[in-house]
Amino acid sequence: MSLDSTSLPLLAEALRILDEGFADPFPAEQIPDFEAMGTVLCELAVEMRDNYPYHHPLYAGQMLKPPHPVARLAYALSLWLNPNNHALDGGRATSRLEKESVGKLAAMFGWESHLGHLCSGGTIANLEALWVSGRLGPGRTVVASTQAHYTHERICGVLGLPFQSVDCDASGRMDLDALKRVLDEQDVGTVVATLGSTAVGAIDPLADIVELRKNRSFRIHVDAAYGGYFTLIRTLSSKARVAFDAVPSVDSIVIDPHKHGLQPYGCGCVLFQDPSVGRLYRHESPYTYFTSNDLHLGEISLECSRPGAGAAALWATLRLLPLQPGGSFAVDLEKSRNAARTLYRRLREDSRFDAPLEPELDIVVFTPRARSASVASRAAELVFEAAAEEGLHLALVTLPRAMMTRGSSAENVERASTEYWDQESVRCLRSVLMKPGHDTFMDEIWRRLDVATGNVAHAWAGAARTAP
Ligand SMILES: Cc1ncc(COP(=O)(O)O)c(C=O)c1O
Numbered sequence: 001m002s003l004d005s006t007s008l009p010l011l012a013e014a015l016r017i018l019d020e021g022f023a024d025p026f027p028a029e030q031i032p033d034f035e036a037m038g039t040v041l042c043e044l045a046v047e048m049r050d051n052y053p054y055h056h057p058l059y060a061g062q063m064l065k066p067p068h069p070v071a072r073l074a075y076a077l078s079l080w081l082n083p084n085n086h087a088l089d090g091g092r093a094t095s096r097l098e099k100e101s102v103g104k105l106a107a108m109f110g111w112e113s114h115l116g117h118l119c120s121g122g123t124i125a126n127l128e129a130l131w132v133s134g135r136l137g138p139g140r141t142v143v144a145s146t147q148a149h150y151t152h153e154r155i156c157g158v159l160g161l162p163f164q165s166v167d168c169d170a171s172g173r174m175d176l177d178a179l180k181r182v183l184d185e186q187d188v189g190t191v192v193a194t195l196g197s198t199a200v201g202a203i204d205p206l207a208d209i210v211e212l213r214k215n216r217s218f219r220i221h222v223d224a225a226y227g228g229y230f231t232l233i234r235t236l237s238s239k240a241r242v243a244f245d246a247v248p249s250v251d252s253i254v255i256d257p258h259k260h261g262l263q264p265y266g267c268g269c270v271l272f273q274d275p276s277v278g279r280l281y282r283h284e285s286p287y288t289y290f291t292s293n294d295l296h297l298g299e300i301s302l303e304c305s306r307p308g309a310g311a312a313a314l315w316a317t318l319r320l321l322p323l324q325p326g327g328s329f330a331v332d333l334e335k336s337r338n339a340a341r342t343l344y345r346r347l348r349e350d351s352r353f354d355a356p357l358e359p360e361l362d363i364v365v366f367t368p369r370a371r372s373a374s375v376a377s378r379a380a381e382l383v384f385e386a387a388a389e390e391g392l393h394l395a396l397v398t399l400p401r402a403m404m405t406r407g408s409s410a411e412n413v414e415r416a417s418t419e420y421w422d423q424e425s426v427r428c429l430r431s432v433l434m435k436p437g438h439d440t441f442m443d444e445i446w447r448r449l450d451v452a453t454g455n456v457a458h459a460w461a462g463a464a465r466t467a468p
Contacts, residue, residue, distance in 0.1 A: 002056060007069045014077050052393050057441035058448070060431045061395035063198070063226060067313065068262035074316035075264050075309045083308030085118070086298035089291045094308025097315035098297060105255055106271050108231060108323045110248045115278050116271035117301045118257075118310055122225030123151045125254040125270035126192075127158065128302050129221045132252065132272065133190040134161045135280045136219065140189025143182055145174035145204060146400070147197040149223060164188075168403050170412055171357060172202030179209070183216055190219040193250070195243060196227015199397045199430065201340075201363035203227065203239065207246040220250040225268065228255030230361050232323060232330035233337065240360050257314050260333065260434060262321070267310045332436040336362035339438035343431065346446055352453055356404055356411060362433045365397060368453065370460050372420055373401070377427035379460040384429060386452035392445060397430040 053059050055066040067075075083091030085098055098118055106114035119125050126149070130142055141162040144152045148165070156163035164186060167178040174193065182188060191213075193204040209220060224247075230236065231244040247253065253271045257263040278300045289296045298304060321329035340359040347355040347366045354376070355366040368379035380396060387394050401424045405416035414420070438445070 002053070004069055007073060011073045011076055014073065015080060018077060018080065057435055057437035058391050058445065059393045060433055060438060060445055061393045063259060063432045063434065065260065065262070065434045067258075067264045068317050068321070070320050071263050071313040071317045075313040078307075078309040078312035081308075083312075085306045085308045085311055086304050087288045087291075087296040088294060089288065089296075090305075091308035091311075092291070094311040095297050098308075098311035099295075101311060101314045101318055102269060102271070104318050104323055105228075105257075105269055109228075109253060109271070111271065111273055113275055114271050114273060115275040115300060116269060117297050118306065118314065119268045119270060119301060119303055120266050120306070121258060121268040122149070122223070122254055122256045123155070123268075124303065125225065125256070125268040126151060126221075126223055127155045128270045129252040129254060129272075130155050130161065130190065130192075131159055131302065132277050132280055133219050133221065134159045136277075137189035139187075140218075141182075141186045142190045142192065143179065143186075143188050144192035144223075145194060145197075147172045147174075147199055147202060147403070148192055148194045149198050149225070152192055152223070161189075162186075168202070170403065170405075171360075172197055172200045172403060174204040174209075176205055176208050176212075180212065183212065183218070188216075188218045190221055192221045192223055193243075194227075195222055195224040195247075196230065196361050198226060199363075199399070200357050200365050201227065201359060201361035202357075203243045203360050205239070206243040206250070210246045210249045219252070222247060222250050222253045225254050225256040226259050227361055228253065229260040229323075229329075229333055230337070232325050232327075233334045234325055234330075235334060235337065237360060257317075261314065262317050262329075263310065263313055266307060267314060333362075335436040335439040336434050339433040339442055340364050340431075342439070342442050343433065343445070352457065354411070356399075356415070356428075362438075364431045364433065365399065365428045367426060367428045368457075368460060372422045373426040374422050375460050377423070377425075379456075380427045380429050382456040382459055383449075383453050386456045387449060389455075390448040390452045392448035392452065394449075395430040395432065396427055398425045398427050400425050 054064045078094060083094045085091040085095050088095050102116045106116060141164050142156050143164045143166055145168050146165045147168050153163045164182055166182055167175045169175045191209055193206045193209050195203050213220060251273055256268045258265045258267040281300050288298060323329060340362040343364045344355055344359050347353040352369055353366050354369045357365055367376040368383055370376035370379050384394055384396055401421050405412050
């Protein structure tokens with residue numbers, strides 16, 4: 001059996017304790033038709049089989065990670081009450097747990113003051129951060145790199161803010177010279193720095209961006225939806241460490257507990273360094289805030305109803321796995337990065353592959369080595385399909401020619417040859433190795449990739465270029 005069910009008795013015991021907290025007895029909840037419910041649930045289980053095995057290390061494709069068992073159980077436990085963290089009236093305990101948990105996320109970044117809350121995910125969290133930027137600097141441009149998450153541009157459209165993208169260097173990091181040019185030419189209100197880009201896990205040069213702000217006035221928003229927790233690990237590259245160490249100087253941060261924080265989906269978090277931005281949310285609600293003069297989370301968030309279950313799950317996870325450098329949560333993150341570095345090393349040692357970017361976090365991008373971008377792209381798709389047939393699930397990503405030909409590395413110089421670039425982008429294989437099990441499973445992952453590549457290599461063999 002690969003799905004854990006051994007932890008389920010813990011839920012029954014926790015439910016019994018929860019139940020004891022409510023004095024007035026109530027007739028046991030009526031389950032209308034136990035048998036019919038069982039039938040529907042079994043049907044659902046069969047329907048749910050139509051998924052990739054996200055929980056398994058052989059799923060090494062997109063940014064998907066199962067929640068920690070304690071998060072799963074805590075979420076389920078709270079569903080018996082179904083608190084709503086909009087107001088203390090709807091979720092007194094879980095609002096308190098949310099404030100405590102959000103405080104721990106802010107502390108992880110070294111923030112002494114903050115205002116923040118959970119929300120449904122990275123997109124809404126970024127929307128809120130940019131909404132605050134727009135309220136403070138109406139009409140001013142928001143800038144993000146070409147590798148920033150695509151939703152930043154869309155969010156600016158929703159908010160009616162001008163958006164400008166900035167080129168990246170050969171590592172997928174925001175290019176500082178390109179940024180300087182935009183800062184000189186436009187009225188920039190906010191620079192979005194991505195710490196952990198979605199496609200390749202690149203870290204924008206945040207410390208330099210903070211430096212640039214000394215002579216200009218713009219807000220800095222950090223999108224660390226995916227990469228934020230990596231600040232806990234001790235083996236980051238020095239460039240990445242310097243970037244993470246600059247986070248205390250920024251105005252807002254987004255981090256998604258539902259990505260690397262072991263939470264079920266529906267758990268993003270936005271943090272503002274200056275708590276006074278709370279004034280921007282002020283509104284009158286004649287029907288929601290009655291039971292307490294304390295802060296109701298709905299008074300500092302754009303969304304209204306939100307699941308208290310998300311806060312319960314995050315709180316339980318943080319109790320079990322504190323956010324400490326060297327703690328077991330951080331050690332597991334380190335394993336993900338190790339897995340990425342091991343795969344990268346093996347790809348580099350194998351003449352069938354081209355791995356252009358050294359992984360900064362736990363994402364590896366590679367192509368089958370071929371004479372042209374179009375052949376490499378087709379080969380990547382073939383390996384992707386052949387790997388899935390071997391039970392190894394990878395992802396695909398398209399990277400622009402501009403990013404893969406910059407800089408002076410021998411490979412990029414070679415790749416810059418017009419002979420290779422018969423199209424403006426190349427499709428690559430992409431693997432997000434975000435489960436600790438990826439590290440221990442690396443031999444098996446490699447074995448299956450090897451077999452899959454061998455099964456389809458004839459399709460482009462002979463078209464392969466010589467190793468750079
Ligand atoms: C860097 C980054 N920002 C924002 C998002 C959007 O987050 P969500 O899918 O939770 O809305 C993602 C998603 O992968 C991301 O990687």
